[in-house]
Amino acid sequence: MASEVERIRHLRALLTRANKAYYVDQSPIMSDPQFDRDLAELVALEAKHPELDDPASPTRRVGGEPIAGFITVAHALPMLSIDNTYDEHQVREWHLRVLKGLGTDGDLEVPLACEPKIDGLALSVTWKDGVLERAVTRGDGAKGDDVTHAARVIKAIPLRLGDGGGSGLPKGRFEVRGEVFLPLSEFERINAEREQADDDLFMNPRNAAAGTLKQLDPKLIASRKLGFFAHGRGVVDEEGPERGHWDFLARCRELGIPTNPLASRVSSIDDAIGAITTFDKARHSLDYATDGMVVRVDRFDQQASLGMTSKSPRWIIAYKYPAERKTTRLLEVHHQVGKTGKITPRAVMTPVLLAGTTVQHATLHNYGRIRDAATEQEATRTDIRIGDEVWVEKAGEIIPQVVGVTLAARPRDAKAIRPPHRCPECDGPVEVEPPEAWEDPSLETSRRCMNPECPAQVRERLIWFAGRKQMDIEGLGEKTIDQIIAHGGIPLRTFADIFRLRSHREQLLSIDRMGERKVDKLLAGIDAAKARGLSAVLSGMGIRHVGDTTARMLARCFASYEDLMKADERALRPKSLTKEEARSLGMPEEPSQRAETGLGKETAPAVHAYLHSVVGKRTFADLASVGVDLSSREHRPASAAAHVPNTVFAGKTVVLTGSLVSHEREPLSRLLESLGAKVSGSVSAKTSLVIAGESAGSKLAKALELGIEVWDEPRLLEALSTCGIPSR
Ligand SMILES: [Zn+2]
Incomplete structure (x- = not known):
């Protein structure tokens, strides 16, 4: 026991350090597979020790339940736009205006900070007493969408700040503005996936990052590896020792918040122009898209005395590179x-x-x-x-x-x-x-x-089906598929044909450069793939509108292919079902809990039509006949919701805030869920009840604003006692 507790502490510290090394210091201290193994161990240990719950644990990065919708919040300080120009000459003119504004003709030092302009989305992130509290998109500059659920799964954004080196942990609010972006390698991976699923491609990484941030399901967001660089100061309750932007960036890094490693501080406009020119040559080899260089007056006092025009600060300008x-x-x-x-x-x-x-x-x-x-x-x-x-x-x-x-x-x-x-x-x-x-x-x-037997389509479909993110058939890549098709004597047209290859072992051996070892390895890979389960089969079939994410969502809702076939078109978009219909299908009664199948009004009919088409039914039947398992690995039975206990909490969406004397938050959440409640992390119009303990903050305020019922701790204990839970 004691050693497990120790191990949890050790792993949490180690993984937090590894994240900082990767995102802030850009010098990884462990490999990705090692990180994943340690994380899996931590998840297992934490499940055994709910009493050690910590909202800042690295395991919280994998994503919880989807949120119901977005709440718009006002920025404490507006997020202003920056003047930009494509003309180097105008950067020099800006600098002259700065010098004039500061009342100097060269006798005053005006250091400038230069930072690559990332082609991403501006985000405001606030930590309170060192713990991540809220993240809000730029929106119209005055107010944006609360995307805290997304920020919590972006590994580059620390859940808890480090000790800040010399300057200590900032007390109160510490808000930074920064850029969320999608690494180019991720962008290509996602677009390749979308291309295969026949979905529209994202035009550029910025669109893809925006599309990702506006997803309701944190698991999907976590699966796309968004990055983050801080580049500005928002509301900071406790001022640090820093006197300018450059020092502020250094403080961010000490606290564990990444900043762009290619930023520089220069003392003249010539050097700033030099930085712009140099960076234009280097930027195409980076794994993120950039479209310019931001130049600003470094010192906060000089920024303050320059002030702003009606729409943007006078002390900052963005130079943008023309598209080549x-x-x-x-x-x-x-x-x-x-x-x-x-x-x-x-x-x-x-x-x-x-x-x-x-x-x-x-x-x-x-x-x-x-x-x-x-x-x-x-x-x-x-x-x-x-x-x-x-x-x-x-x-x-x-x-x-x-x-x-x-x-x-x-x-x-x-x-x-x-x-x-x-x-x-x-x-x-x-x-x-x-x-x-x-x-x-x-x-x-x-x-x-329109020819379903079209050899080009057959080939593309087989390659996709065997792919790593679908059935993951080891040894059956594009080249091998082409070799087998070219042989001519081995039937390989349908997905089921793949699983019949074992009976053609002799012919496979006759293919050029296919030795016994290679053939047997291929056949073993094919046998292993039979057990991948429903979501792999669904995403492998290349059904229009069904990529691997949608396939996984369907497999979460339906226990097997048979159950999926029982569902009518509306059941494929379960959000539209009534409570009774949902219960009869074994789904959660609460619509927000059913939202995650993700099929829309347009796609559900198409997917339903395919599943019930002659071709569709034959394809599944063939796969079953060759031993492919069509049951779901991801199915989450809606047992709790299907048999809702008859308590005062049944069917209520509850939000916990503040600290309670009698209960720890996480065990209490589970207790309430067992009594039929849905426990949610944020207050929205769909919240039915807020339980507020000591020092409850913004959630309580929000609840009062929306007129939602609020209980204090004695009221909670009373309600629990009516459910037969004695107070401690
Ligand atoms: Zn064709």
Whole structure:
């Protein structure tokens, strides 16, 4: 026992240190797998010792229940916008205005701080007495959305501040403003996933970060590894010794809050311009998108005496790098067929160096965007022909795209791009999807090969199914799939065919460079994959709108394929069910607890139609016949909600705040849940009851504002005694 308690303390300290080393000091002290192992051990130990509950434990990073919605809160200090410019000369003019404003012509020292401008989202984060209290988006600058649930799972944002080195832990509120961003590697991973699920791609990392931050489910947010850099000071109750921005950044790092390692402090405007120029060369090799350099007067006293205009501070300016655009020649257009049959035009160009990488391929989005145009101006964007001189840019500096054409330079023999009327791979029929009612009627959205046997689709589907994030079949990669298909004698068209490969061992051995060891390893990998469960199968099937996140959500709600098939279209978006309907399906009665299947009004009918289609039913039946397990690994029975105890707490959404003498918070939460309550972390219009102990703060205020019932501790004890729980 004692040693387990020790171990919990040790692991908490170690993992907190490891996070700081990774995010603040940029020098990791342990490997990712080791971190995950230690974290898993800590989770298990904490489950055995609920009395050691600590809201700042590193295990709290994995995400709790989804929140019901967003609350808008006012910023204590407005989050102002920054003037920006694309012109170096205007940065110098800004500096002259600064010197004039300070009443100096060079005799006063005006140090400047330069920081990369991250292409992310501004966020205000507040710690109270060192503990993370609240995070709010910039919003309109005066008020933003409370996204504390998201901040709690962003590992770069400490749940509890360190001791601040020399200056100590800040008492009261300590608010920083910073930038939340999505690392480019994560952006690419998420977009690859969305592409496979046939979802719309995020245009750039900023959109993806914004989309992530506005998710209600902390688990989904935690799964996308958002980063954070602090770059400004908000409300700070206890001033530290720092006299300027540069020192403030250092203090943030001492407290465990990451700041950008490429920031610098310079003493002249020439050096600031030098920093801007140097950084433009270096920034393309970073794992996050940047679009400029922020230059500010470093000293707080000088900032204060400069003040602000009606919309932005006078002591800060952002220089923005112009998006790099190159011209090159469009040589050819490939028509690519994806696993759901979607055909996408892809440009093949003369290679050109763009924003640090050589670019040869670019997306042309869809055929609807390539067309003759009514006006010359529009034509420079849409009337693209093979042989043309085209303009390429990187969207969010990542995905190369063709953005226009030089009409004047069009060669005589330029050829129009013809959308395929037959599938370029199988010659099957192609269907054009009409635009939605509100879209330009002349714009088609996408084109699909309607032949389900299309070999291009079959190949893409098999590759996807075997992929690491789906069925994770070891040894069955793209190359192996191509080799087996090329052999010709081994049937490999359906997912179930994969599991029948064992009966073709001899033929597999006849494939070039497929030795006994390799073949047996492949077959063992295939056998192992049979047990992955419903969510892996669902995400592997490549059903439109069902990526791995949605598949996992469905598997959480339904215990098996059979249960999933019993659900009608509305049950696939359980938020819309009545309490009675939910109970009959074994789901929680409380709609907010059912929200997480995530299927929307548009997607639920499509997914339902696929599941009940002849092809869909045959595919599942085939998989079951070859021994693939179709039961859910993630199912959470709604037992507590399905058999709601008849107590005063039944069906109530309860928020605990302040400290109670009689109960620790976490055990009390579990006790209330066992009595039929849903315990939530934040107060909203959906809260039915707030239990407020000593020194309750903002949650109590919010509850009073919304007119929600509030109980003090004696009232709670009385209610508990009516449920047969004696007070201690
Ligand atoms: Zn086809």
